[in-house]
């Protein structure tokens with residue numbers, strides 16, 4: 216069953232990394248805790264991302280599944296992993312739509328495998344929506360307040 | 367007042383462009399209505415019974431004359447010449463067309479306004495004490511803190527798909543004029559040994575399961591307030607219920623976990639986020655606060671000539687004590703007897719804008735009671751102000767009386783309604799105004815919702831009326847004893863409901879009971895609390 220999970224790399228439509236793509240299937244969070252050699256895992260909305268923190272060193276790919284675009288738990292999962300220092304690939308999969316891209320990017324996602332391929336032009340525009348940002352998040356962008364007060 | 371710099375302006379402009387693009391993709395069929403819905407909602411566009419409704423944000427209820435004039439222009443250009451001020455200090459237009467929305471938003475952006483996050487499952491427009499910056503009883507002006515939160519919550523990448531909508535109110539006084547504890551998060555700015563910080567309440571709300579927010583933190587240092595709010599939201603985003611939309615508000619999470627356990631989780635997340643460093647730089651609050659520096663008040667007369675009894679009554683009812691003794695805050699009632707609570711025509715908006723320029727340092731407020739307010743009026747100017755208001759039908763001396771009714775749109779506009787709210791409010795205010803009973807009864811807050819969603823705050827009314835559906839006919843449930851103020855409480859249902867005529871008669875009966883039982887200086891609410899529900903029940907059903 217674990218074998219069937221996850222996206223295969225050719226379904227990844229946008230990727231903001233230069234390293235090799237991880238091409239083996241992901242396993243569940245539960246399985247990941249038992250399997251000491253797993254390098255790819257998939258988080259469902261109800262999973263606690265913090266369970267993975269002890270294993271971050273060995274993970275090269277974390278997929279965060281969005282079964283429905285309106286379920287925003289995956290945004291928190293992503294940030295939590297980045298805040299804990301995870302530097303591997305963080306892939307949003309499932310109901311990933313144009314208008315979620317910029318927020319996902321800010322939460323630390325660096326690859327995107329939407330269920331339905333997105334219009335490239337619309338997506339490019341969406342990634343570039345915010346020239347500036349108000350909040351600190353996982354992308355380390357300098358915020359508007361930071362810029363206002365730089366020496 | 368706060369002014370956008372190039373960054374704030376660029377954010378709002380980017381949002382207009384984004385919405386224009388979304389509307390285009392919807393029209394081209396690239397977005398389904400299902401996919402478009404949360405996007406239009408995040409831009410304040412609702413589908414109602416007859417048309418789209420556009421809700422425009424008025425952050426912490428503060429605006430200037432130029433902005434009010436734009437609201438009037440929008441009413442004329444895109445709607446039917448009027449707008450509706452709401453309990454969350456926003457304005458709604460009821461007759462908007464999808465095609466015109468992006469243009470309306472672009473017009474708003476020219477005066478630093480927008481409809482961002484006025485609906486949808488995100489952090490909504492931040493509301494605040496309408497007397498902020500003016501009231502004699504405040505610790506500090508709460509608006510700089512609300513503005514800091516506005517920026518933090520705008521386009522927050524993690525909190526745009528919360529389990530449900532999220533409402534925050536900020537006050538800075540022991541007196542609560544913003545229904546703070548009926549919000550998802552309530553913030554009270556306090557001073558402790560000279561240090562400013564925030565008291566945090568979480569898990570309040572109305573709707574079908576009304577709850578009063580418990581205090582979860584008695585003091586967050588002010589330079590950690592955003593971090594604390596972020597922790598509150600993260601715990602909610604991760605663990606708030608998503609299986610049932612009626613149980614998805616934070617109040618249910620706080621209730622199910624218990625305030626202590628929710629607080630424990632928040633504190634843990636807070637400690638973690640402090641180490642991550644998400645707080646804006648300290649200088650940002652100082653930068654914002656400069657915009658809210660008090661205007662240059664000048665000394666002047668402290669009393670008015672009371673020889674005109676109508677004027678004297680208006681002064682007694684509709685003005686509020688100011689920090690500076692030569693000034694007051696003056697309430698502009700949008701509750702003429704028999705009128706629609708909260709509605710203003712474009713001409714009235716323009717007049718109010720002009721009066722703000724002449725008499726109130728160009729500042730205006732929207733109150734959560736669906737009235738407008740001039741925060742800083744010289745006592746010497748009060749008579750001239752009142753004369754101008756009275757001529758325009760805006761001089762009703764009825765703040766906090768039974769005519770000052772909060773009512774939701776109800777069955778006249780809303781697709782979720784069971785019953786009409788507006789005509790009921792009209793009939794009640796007319797009845798009390800005509801019989802001269804309004805003044806006899808004094809302070810009595812009556813609030814009407816057309817269904818269990820409680821947009822009209824009926825749970826928090828001294829008298830609350832809720833429209834229910836009884837075998838296909840409109841029926842009204844009466845409740846007593848609620849309050850949204852510092853003495854917050856939830857109203858209790860009296861018993862079986864009434865038809866429209868019946869509920870109006872019932873309101874009169876409960877005021878009879880009050881008048882017969884009240885002792886010196888007691889408000890309706892005080893008498894109810896002292897004598898309890900029984901005498902009222904007896905009169906209604908006995």
Ligand code: HEM
Pocket residue numbers: 412414419451452453454458530533548570571572573574615773774775779780781782819820821822823
């Ligand atoms: C006609 C369009 C409207 C619709 C469809 C609508 C819908 C709703 C719904 C579904 C809720 C319940 C949310 C929940 O409990 O989770 C709600 C609550 C609320 N709405 Fe509305 N509403 C409308 C208009 C208004 C207006 C005009 C106001 C202000 C006058 C308003 C203010 C509120 C407030 C204060 C609450 C309840 C308090 C709380 O958040 O717990 N709404 N609305």
Ligand code: SF4
Pocket residue numbers: 774775776777780781782783784815816817818819820821822
């Ligand atoms: S309380 Fe009900 S009827 Fe009134 S506006 Fe809200 S959803 Fe509509």
